[in-house]
Amino acid sequence: MAVFRDVDKALFPIKNINTVVKLFTNQLEDSNEPDLALLSIVSGLIENQLTSRSNAAGQLTDSPESNVLPRFELEDVENLYKKFHLIITGSVESNDTKSYATREIVKKVSDVIWNSLTRSYYKDRAHLQSLYSYLTGSKLDCFGVAYAVVAGCQVLGYNDVHLALSEDHAWVVFGPNGSETAEVTWHGKGNEDKRGQEIGKGVSARSWLYVNSKPVVCTRHMEVAAMVSAINPSLNANVDVSEVALLQQELLWHLYDFGHLKKYPMAIGNLGDLEEISPKRPDISCKNLFDEAIESARKYYNNQHVYPYTYQGGYYYRNKMYKEAFESWANASDVIRGYNYSRDDEEIYKEFLEIANELIPYIMKMESSGFEANTILKKAECFANLLKFYDGICQWEEGSATPVLHIGWAKPLVNTISKFDADVRAQVNIVCDNVEEKLCSKKNGSIFNNNNNNNYEKEHASTITKPSATKQSASNFHPTIEALTAACS
Numbered sequence: 001m002a003v004f005r006d007v008d009k010a011l012f013p014i015k016n017i018n019t020v021v022k023l024f025t026n027q028l029e030d031s032n033e034p035d036l037a038l039l040s041i042v043s044g045l046i047e048n049q050l051t052s053r054s055n056a057a058g059q060l061t062d063s064p065e066s067n068v069l070p071r072f073e074l075e076d077v078e079n080l081y082k083k084f085h086l087i088i089t090g091s092v093e094s095n096d097t098k099s100y101a102t103r104e105i106v107k108k109v110s111d112v113i114w115n116s117l118t119r120s121y122y123k124d125r126a127h128l129q130s131l132y133s134y135l136t137g138s139k140l141d142c143f144g145v146a147y148a149v150v151a152g153c154q155v156l157g158y159n160d161v162h163l164a165l166s167e168d169h170a171w172v173v174f175g176p177n178g179s180e181t182a183e184v185t186w187h188g189k190g191n192e193d194k195r196g197q198e199i200g201k202g203v204s205a206r207s208w209l210y211v212n213s214k215p216v217v218c219t220r221h222m223e224v225a226a227m228v229s230a231i232n233p234s235l236n237a238n239v240d241v242s243e244v245a246l247l248q249q250e251l252l253w254h255l256y257d258f259g260h261l262k263k264y265p266m267a268i269g270n271l272g273d274l275e276e277i278s279p280k281r282p283d284i285s286c287k288n289l290f291d292e293a294i295e296s297a298r299k300y301y302n303n304q305h306v307y308p309y310t311y312q313g314g315y316y317y318r319n320k321m322y323k324e325a326f327e328s329w330a331n332a333s334d335v336i337r338g339y340n341y342s343r344d345d346e347e348i349y350k351e352f353l354e355i356a357n358e359l360i361p362y363i364m365k366m367e368s369s370g371f372e373a374n375t376i377l378k379k380a381e382c383f384a385n386l387l388k389f390y391d392g393i394c395q396w397e398e399g400s401a402t403p404v405l406h407i408g409w410a411k412p413l414v415n416t417i418s419k420f421d422a423d424v425r426a427q428v429n430i431v432c433d434n435v436e437e438k439l440c441s442k443k444n445g446s447i448f449n450n451n452n453n454n455n456y457e458k459e460h461a462s463t464i465t466k467p468s469a470t471k472q473s474a475s476n477f478h479p480t481i482e483a484l485t486a487a488c489s
């Protein structure tokens with residue numbers, strides 16, 4: 001039967017956030033594994049109670065300093081905990097022989113979750129990520145299904161089953177050294193789920209969705225970090241419940257302090273976003289965190305993740321540091337250029353579309369309105385990074401079955417380029433060395449120009465240099481970009 005430890009029971013009824021943090025830290029610091037089901041039920045219970053409409057009347061508390069919450073009773077949590085154990089152990093045999101999970105076991109656990117979900121519901125709704133949502137409403141979002149499968153395998157004693165995360169999809173690894181992979185949830189809209197299958201070996205392996213086989217493979221503690229990252233403090237589209245946001249921030253800091261975010265760039269980025277809104281640590285700024293997320297992606301994932309650069313670019317944009325934002329976005333584009341665009345990559349497509357057609361045009365408008373003394377329109381480095389940004393998107397499209405660019409991109413693009421003075425554009429030295437040779441590397445299967453030694457850090461350590469102040473060399477541009485810049489000069 002479910003083991004609900006006395007040390008955890010003693011913390012109930014939970015009345016404030018500090019007690020929830022204590023429950024998590026007890027679980028995270030104890031020798032044995034943190035209990036994924038318990039923690040997801042508790043965080044889901046708190047999130048759902050505080051963000052449900054009934055609380056819209058702000059019934060929360062009148063004493064925010066103690067972070068007082070409504071009472072959360074042990075019995076509510078224990079009953080849900082036992083229910084999850086019964087659902088899982090009632091349908092799948094436990095791992096009495098302490099062996100590795102098999103594909104059949106993983107698929108069976110995925111089927112138990114999958115077949116117990118409500119027939120049809122709005123999958124993108126908020127607050128559907130936790131086991132609380134699953135156990136009380138039979139609804140989960142795509143991340144929630146993957147997390148529930150891993151939590152179910154933990155209940156059964158298959159401790160080799162772990163969560164694998166790209167930037168827009170989740171699956172599981174299992175077997176010796178996590179050598180096996182399996183889809184366990186759906187992705188996107190209208191796509192047939194591939195549950196039970198190995199992770200993309202075909203063309204999908206070259207799509208951003210599978211990050212060129214460089215997913216974040218979680219430990220138990222990182223699975224707790226994923227669940228904490230998935231906490232959603234939104235009361236509605238415009239308002240967050242501060243107590244839930246504070247709980248998420250406190251838990252992420254605890255995970256950070258214990259090193260559990262080191263290999264998890266998005267979780268570091270999430271913490272950076274929370275710190276920007278409400279700083280808690282004077283010694284570590286949100287900017288530091290965005291930089292750390294990039295360093296983590298470069299060090300552990302061969303710089304094949306885009307989001308660390310868009311976290312950083314978004315920060316610079318919000319803080320009117322436009323030159324730096326252009327550099328972040330150029331770096332984001334440098335990542336995407338090595339992928340082939342596929343229909344599963346809509347999320348990152350929308351990200352680049354917003355940067356190109358909303359954020360950059362807004363910056364150009366701001367910079368060309370007044371008499372900005374220090375305007376980026378006079379900085380060749382900004383123009384070079386802008387071309388690099390567009391060039392990466394063009395190269396992303398090359399060799400892809402699905403087109404990326406369309407006329408809707410061209411107008412803002414030409415508009416933006418033409419805002420830079422001719423003498424500034426002339427400073428960008430477009431060196432077109434053997435473009436053919438460089439580009440072809442994408443087509444020979446090695447979709448990244450690092451000859452597959454897959455070590456971004458070593459490969460780039462010596463070559464990460466800022467373009468010189470005067471001559472900006474931007475070599476091997478996509479012909480489209482070249483033509484456009486030629487047309488402007």
Ligand SMILES: CC1(C)CN=C(N2CCN(c3ncnc4sc(C(F)(F)C(F)(F)F)cc34)CC2)S1
Pocket residue numbers: 142143165166167168169170226229230266267270307310311314351
């Ligand atoms: C720079 C941004 C536009 C701001 N927020 C971003 N997020 C918010 C947080 N986020 C995440 N933050 C932590 N972990 C994960 S795992 C994951 C996922 F793989 F898509 C999953 F699992 F399918 F949902 C997403 C995600 C997704 C990316 S990217």
